[in-house]
Amino acid sequence: MLNLIVNIVxxxxxxxxxxxxxxxxxxYGLLLALSLPLGYGLYDLAKTxxxxxxxxxxxxxxxxxxxxxxxxxxxxxxxxxEAAVPLLIGIGxxxxxxxxxxxxxxxxxxxANEALIMSKLTTPATQQTFERKTLRxxxxxxxxxxxxxxxxxxLAKLIVxxxxxxxxxxxxxxxxxxxxxxxxxxPSTAILVxxxxxxxxxxxxxxxxxxxxxxxxx
Numbered sequence: 001m002l003n004l005i006v007n008i009v010x011x012x013x014x015x016x017x018x019x020x021x022x023x024x025x026x027x028y029g030l031l032l033a034l035s036l037p038l039g040y041g042l043y044d045l046a047k048t049x050x051x052x053x054x055x056x057x058x059x060x061x062x063x064x065x066x067x068x069x070x071x072x073x074x075x076x077x078x079x080x081x082e083a084a085v086p087l088l089i090g091i092g093x094x095x096x097x098x099x100x101x102x103x104x105x106x107x108x109x110x111x112a113n114e115a116l117i118m119s120k121l122t123t124p125a126t127q128q129t130f131e132r133k134t135l136r137x138x139x140x141x142x143x144x145x146x147x148x149x150x151x152x153x154x155l156a157k158l159i160v161x162x163x164x165x166x167x168x169x170x171x172x173x174x175x176x177x178x179x180x181x182x183x184x185x186x187p188s189t190a191i192l193v194x195x196x197x198x199x200x201x202x203x204x205x206x207x208x209x210x211x212x213x214x215x216x217x218x
Contacts, residue, residue: 006040016174026170027070033174034066061085069173072165079160082176083153086188090145097138104138108199112214120207133202140195148188155183 011033014024024032041062064081067073096103121127159176162168203214 006036010036011174011177014174016171016178026165026167029167030066030069030170030173033170034062038062065173069164069169072163075160075162075164078164078173079153079156082156083149086145086148086152090142090149093138093142093145097135102134102138104134104141104195104199108134108137108196111216112200112203113216116209117203117207117214120209126206130203130206133199133206137195137199140198141192144188144191144195147191148184151184151187152180155179 014029014033014036061081065078068077068081093103121130156176159179160169160172162172200211200214203209204211207214
């Protein structure tokens with residue numbers, strides 16, 4: 001809830017309602033709106049000490065959005081930036097699949113009992129099947145970011161049509177931020193949920209464990 005308020009709700013309200021010349025103006029409105037998610041992101045990184053790829057890319061995205069608006073860069077850069085961020089995350093997910101630290105496995109073992117699962121995969125056949133199913137989940141997660149990138153681009157092209165640096169442009173950024181959650185995040189999250197569900201189902205089949213046993217108890 002706090003993430004939604006800081007990253008979506010408050011920036012959208014500031015950009016759409018308080019960035020006109022009557023209130024903050026487009027420049028100060030944009031700066032204030034971007035300072036909230038940027039400040040929260042930096043605070044969270046400092047607090048958790050987890051400087052991961054996704055968090056850093058999110059901060060870079062905020063800085064780029066501010067740069068496009070403040071420097072009045074060509075409008076098409078907004079759509080390009082909106083599409084590039086999830087696409088880069090998707091590429092990062094695929095790259096980790098070939099390393100010792102695959103992202104999907106790390107996410108899985110945040111909620112599943114790694115030691116118990118691996119103890120049940122006692123044969124080369126079950127181990128290979130587990131790796132293959134994990135790779136399939138990786139492709140699905142990467143696909144979810146591809147979908148997000150495409151939707152980001154289309155949404156940005158439809159909503160953000162005014163020249164950067166204007167009050168209209170700032171307000172359109174606010175609408176883009178507000179619409180991005182239901183239009184982009186929900187479909188992408190649905191694909192991610194399907195990937196996790198299929199992987200847990202496969203683990204259940206391979207190990208003979210029940211779902212309640214596979215998942216970590218709080």
